[in-house]
Amino acid sequence: MTPESNEPVHEHRLWSDGHWTARVIKNEDDDGWAVAMHLDGAAEPALTGPWTMGRDKKNPKPLDTSAFNTLVKTAKEVIRRSEQQLHAELNKSVNVTVDGNRLRIALAIVPDEEGATATLSARDEFDEELARVPVPPTFKLSVDSAQAWVVSGFARPR
Secondary structure (H helix, E strand, O other): OOOOOOOOEEOOOEEEEOOEEEEEEEOOOOOOEEEEEEEOOOOOOOEEEEEOEOOOOOOEOOOOHHHHHHHHHHHHHHHHHHHHHHHHHHEEEEEEEEOOEEEEEEEEEEOOOOOOEEEEEEEOOOOOEEEEEEEOOOOOOOHHHHHHHHHOOOOOOO
């Protein structure tokens, strides 16, 4: 789709439909070709990968509906995995047992350009929240640090 209109574009090296645009580009690393998949509004491509040479072994194979649909599916999967990885990096939890009580201690980090924040929380086996305190985003959650926090009566860790 062009910036001026919402009409799909179906060209040999440029294919746009819906929110995605595929652009075949010269591979800077070798004599081959690459394809970049852009999601509308994104500054960087969601996916860049090698693209097949045409029969003349000089020009790229033209884009088509099937190839575009496969590229969209692959780009969506790359984004999904990236989001899952980021979520895993920002949200951690451990289970501890203190005085016979099984607790789940969770660390949730909220990234922010102004300065990230983090929260440490404790939930019992019935998923009732027992405590919640702010902690530095650099706080390292481990079984030992979780147990120490519980034993301290949920005092804010330093």
